[in-house]
Amino acid sequence: MIFSxxxxxxxxxxxxxxxxxxxxxxxxxxxxxxxxxxxxADSGDILAENQLVMNRIQAAVDxxxxxxxxxxxxxxxxxxxxxxxxYVKEKNVVRYVSDPFYDGFAYRGRLYRYRPWSxxxxxxxxxxxxxxxxxxxxxxxxxxxxxxxxxxxxGPLREYRSGESLQKDIDLAISKIFSDxxxxxxxxR
Numbered sequence: 731m732i733f734s735x736x737x738x739x740x741x742x743x744x745x746x747x748x749x750x751x752x753x754x755x756x757x758x759x760x761x762x763x764x765x766x767x768x769x770x771a772d773s774g775d776i777l778a779e780n781q782l783v784m785n786r787i788q789a790a791v792d793x794x795x796x797x798x799x800x801x802x803x804x805x806x807x808x809x810x811x812x813x814x815x816x817y818v819k820e821k822n823v824v825r826y827v828s829d830p831f832y833d834g835f836a837y838r839g840r841l842y843r844y845r846p847w848s849x850x851x852x853x854x855x856x857x858x859x860x861x862x863x864x865x866x867x868x869x870x871x872x873x874x875x876x877x878x879x880x881x882x883x884x885g886p887l888r889e890y891r892s893g894e895s896l897q898k899d900i901d902l903a904i905s906k907i908f909s910d911x912x913x914x915x916x917x918x919r
Contacts, residue, residue: 747906749881755871757878757912760809762801763869775815786897787814790904791867798913810878811870818887821862826853861887867907881907 751757765788777784791812792802800810862884869879883903890896 745883745885745903745906747881747883747903747909749879749907749910751879751912752876755876755878760871761799762803762808763795763810763812764803764808764872766811766813774817776818777814777816783816783896783900784814786893786900787816787865787904790897790900791908793901794904794908794911795913798908798911800913808872811872813868813870815866815868817864817866819862819864820859822857822859825856825858827856863887865903865907879912881911883907 777787791814795802863886864882864884866880866882868877870876871878883906888899890899
């Protein structure tokens with residue numbers, strides 16, 4: 731079940747992506763990065779519980795950053811440090827469905843009686859519930875320990891039958907996250 735918990739479907743329109751960065755930071759100066767080492771202390775982070783999904787996300791981010799000219803290095807000599815976290819939240823909504831053909835019959839005692847004064851357009855409450863996932867990726871300047879870029883994607887979760895379908899949706903979500911990344915694309919020569 732935890733295999734299905736992580737990522738939202740990138741192919742559906744329910745995926746919402748947001749990113750922001752420090753406008754004063756010169757991203758073109760720094761070309762090396764590393765991932766945060768050690769276990770994450772955040773109690774709600776589901777990536778800390780599932781290292782396989784974390785590895786898939788890191789591999790997708792590594793491919794996106796390599797396409798932009800950044801190099802994965804050891805944490806001692808890196809310019810930037812990356813971290814990824816994911817959370818799941820239960821979402822509930824009540825919506826009302828109109829029934830224009832509400833007949834106005836009511837049960838009173840042992841008889842059904844017609845009440846013409848009843849509501850002509852009766853609305854039935856319908857309760858919907860789903861799980862929403864959020865993936866957050868942070869980029870921190872190693873020297874100043876300052877957050878320089880943050881991106882997140884959120885959307886409804888789905889279950890996966892195979893790792894390939896999970897990887898496909900992870901790749902789509904990560905490519906959407908990095909679509910507004912402040913680094914320039916690397917020149918391929």
